[in-house]
Amino acid sequence: MRKSLLALLSLILVFGILAACSNKDEKNQGDKDNGGATTIRVVMKDDNSSNPVSEKYYDAIEKGLLEDENIKVNFELVDLPQGNYSEKLNLLLNSGDIPDMIYFQGGDQAMADQGLLEDLRPYIKESKYLKDIIQPFNEKRLENYPYLLWVKPLAPKVPVIRADWFNQMETSKTLMENPTVDNYYAFFKELVEKQPGGDKPKYAITVAGDIAEIDYMFDMAFGINKTWLQKEDGSYEYARVSSQQKEKLEFYNKLYKEGLLDPQYLTKQWDTKEKAFFDGDAGIIPGTAGKVIDIYDGKMVQVSGEEASLVTLPPAKGEYQGFGATDVTKESRGIAISANSENKELVFKILDYMASPEGQMIDRFGFEGEHYNAVDGKLQLTDKYYSEWFSRFWEPADYTPVTPVDETTPLLSESAEKSLQSAVEFYEEDNSFIIPEEYVANWDAMQNLYLEFTTDIITGKRPISDFDKFVKEWNEAGGEQITKLANKNLR
Template sequence: MMKDLTISRRALLAGLAATPALAMLPGRAMAASGTIRIVMKDLLTSNPEDVAHVARIEEALAARGHDIKIEIIDLPSEGYAEKLNLMLLSGDVPDIIYFQGGDEQIAQQGVLKDLNPLIAKTEHLSKALWPHNTARLGNYPHLLYVYPARTKAPVMRKDLLEATGLSAPTSLEEWDALLRAIPGAEIGGKAVKHGIIAPNNTAELDAIFDPAFGIEQTWMKNADGELIHSRISEGERAKLAWYASLFADGVLDPEFITSNWEVKEDKFYTGQVGVVMGTAGPVVGIYEAKMAQVNPGAELVLLTPPAGIQAVDVSKESRGFAIPVTTKNTDAIMAFFDFVASPEGQLMERLGFEGEHYTRDGDTLTATDKLGAWYPRFIYANPNYHQPPLSPLSPLAQSALQQGVDFFRADNTFVWSPDLAAAVDGAETYYRTNVFRFVSGELSTENDWNAFVAGWLAAGGQAMTDHARTVM
C-alpha cells in the first residue's frame, strides 16, 4: 500500500517542478494566498463552532492582507487513523494533515516537509513553542503539536491532607510518610482505605517518582560507565522495592493492576484513595470540579513531585500537524499557523466566542458557564510567551500546567527504526508483566533481580541497548 503512495508522490513532485516559486512567508514582501485543505480528527463541517472558528480566522487573515481560504475535509473520528491512511493512499493529500499515529512510515518516504526552517521564519509561532516542542522538532521535524506536554500532576483533598496532620511533601521521605498516613484517616466521617492508585500499571507513579530514585532519563550509565536502559538500573530496583512495600502495607491500592482510569477516578471521588495523578491542565481542572460536585465544599491541593523534575519524552510528537511536500500553499499554511499563535489568534483559540464563552466590559473579560466546553483547535501557546487575559483554567489547573513547564527536563529517548519494533514491544511487554510481579511480592528485588535483567535483555532489551550505544 505504501508503494502506491510513493508513486503518487513522484507524480505530484513532477508537477511541482514546473510551478513558479512560492510566495514569501508572512512578514516578507508578499502576502500569502491560496486555499488550504485541512483534515483533522474532530474538526468537522457538521460542527457549527468549528465552521465559525475557521471563518473568523479567514477574516482575520484577510485583514492582514492574506487571501486565504480554509477548507475542512470531513473524516469520521472513529477509526480516524485508518481512514486517513486510505485517503492518502487514494492520492487525496490535503495541505495540512493531522496525524494521530501512522506518520512515521509516510515520513520515511520523504513525503512530509521539514518544519524547522518554516517555523524559524515566523513571527509568533516560533515563540509560542513549548520547550518539548522545540526538542521534538529537533529529533523529528515533521509534526507540529503546540500543546502542553502531558505531564502528570499529583493531587489530593485539602481536608485529607489536614487530617493526616502532615504538610504537603517535598521529598521522597515526606511522600512516604504522607502516603502511609492516609489509610485510616477520616474525611466526612469515612476512613480512606488506600494512599494512592494508578490505573493498569505503574506508569503514572513512575512519572512522579522516577527522578527521586535517580531515574532522570531513559538511558543512563551504570557503575561501570556503560550505557544501559533505566529499567534495569539500580534506581529502578530500589523504586520497585518501595512500590512493593506500599503494596504490601495496603498503601498502594492492590486493585490498581485491574483498574482503568474510570475506576481510579471513582475511587478518588468517593474517598477510597487519597492521591491520584491527573494530566496537568484541563484534566486537573475536571478532577477539581467533579470532586466539588460529588463532595460539596471539598477542595484539592496540588502536590510537588519529590525531585522537582519531570522527564518528558522528546523523541517525537505522538500526534500533530504535518505539511506534505506536494502542497503549493506552504506560505498560506504558515501564515495560518502564525496567526493562530499570535495574541489575537490565541484569544480566539483559547477563549472561544465573545458573548458565548466570555463577556467583555471594557478591558475586563468574564467567563460564562460555557467556557469550560470550549477547547483550542490548533495551538495552545507556551504561557511564557503569551497568556490570554482570561484563563479558562482554574488556578489549581493552571498551577499544574506551570509545574510541568518549571520541572521540564528533556528525556534522551529517540525514535526506533522499524526493524527494532519487535524488540521494543518484547522488552516492554516483559517489563510490564514482571513489574507487577515485583510490586505484588511474587518476585523479590533481592533474589530475582538478576534473572529479571537477563530476561529483559533476552526479550529485546539487548537489541535496544546495542542500538542505543551506537546512536547516543
C-alpha cells in the same frame, strides 16, 4: 434515417462527454475552491463532524482567517471510528486517505519514514508568529524530528488532591516540606486510614492502566533521572532494567499490597480513573500539568464545593527530585502536514494564524457568551470554560491576551498554575534517542515484556527476586543490541 439517428447518438455522446468533463472540472474546482474557499481536510483527536462544538470552533477559525488574514478556507473534519485514536488513524492513513492536517498521538514515525510528512522547519523559519513562541525544547525536537509541532508548556503528570481532605491530615505539612518516599508512604497511609471524606477515599492513588503516571512522581527519587543511566565504569544501562528500577518496583508492590494503590488500576481508562477521583474513591490523581489540572479543579469544585479545590503535590525527593526527564528526541504528539497535500503552504498559514493574537483568542477562550463574557474591557471566564474548554492548537509559555482576563476569573486555577511552575522548576533534559527502524519491532517487544513483568511484580504474581530473570529475558529480546547502540550514541 439511419444516418440521422447515428448523428443524433453521436451528438448526445459528445455532449455527455463534455458534460462529464464539465462536472469533473466543477467537482475538482469545488474541492479546491468551495465558494471561493479552499477545502482543508483535518483529522483531530477530539473533534469530529457530528460534534456541534467542533463545527462551531472551526467555523470561528474560518471567519477569523477571512477577516484577519483574507484567507478563505473551508474545514472538512475527517471522522474516525470509536476506539484507540492512534490505531484508527493509522488504519485511515494506510488506506491512502491522508488529510491535509493531521494530529498524531503516536504512529507518526512510520509515515515520516515513508516521506509522507512535511519538514516544518523551513515554514517555521519564515513564519509570522510561530517562530516567536516555540520553546528551546521544541527547537531541539524539531532538529531531531522536523515533522511534528506541538507548542505547549512542559506537561508532566502532576499529582493533585482535594484541599478539604489535605487540610485535615497530620502528614500534609511534613510531605510538603520534605516529600521523601517514606513521607509519601506515610501520607498515603493516613489518607486511607483516616478517610477524611467519611468513608472515603478507599485507596490513596489511582492511575490509568499502567505505572507510567505514578512514575512521574517517583522515578527520580529512586535515582531514575534519565532513560539511560550511567554506571560507575562510565557505560550506560537502560533505566528499566537497573537496580534503581528494582527498588522502585518493591515500593509499588508495597503500595498495591496494602491497598494504597488502586487495586483496579490495570483496567482503568482515563475516564474511569477520573470518575474514581471525582467520586472520592481515590484520594490522589496524576493529571497533565496546566489545562488538564485546571479542568480537574473546575469539575471538583462543581461536584464538591469551593473547599474541595485542588492542591498540587510535589514530586518525591530522594537521589534526585523531579517529574522525570524531558524527552527532546521528538514530539510525542503533535500536528503534521501531509507531504502530498496540494495545500501545504496554506495549511501552515493556518497553523501560524493560530499562534497570532487573534488565533489565540479563538483557541484559548472558546465562544463569547458561553466560555467568557466581555465586561468593562476585560474577559470574565465562565464555569463552562473551566470545566470543558481546552486549546486545540498552541499554548505559548508567555502569553498575554490582547483583552486582559478579569482577576476574579484567572486563565488557570491556582493549582494549574502551580503544576506548570513545578514542571519548569524541575526540568531536566533526557538522553534518550530515536530507535532506528531496524530495531523498532524488537524495542516494542521489549517494552511489552517490561509492562508484563512490572504488572506481575506490582500485583504480586511474581516475586521481586525474578527481576534478574526479567533482565535476562529483556537482553535476549534485543536489549543487548540496543544497549550497545546506546553506548555508541551517548559516548
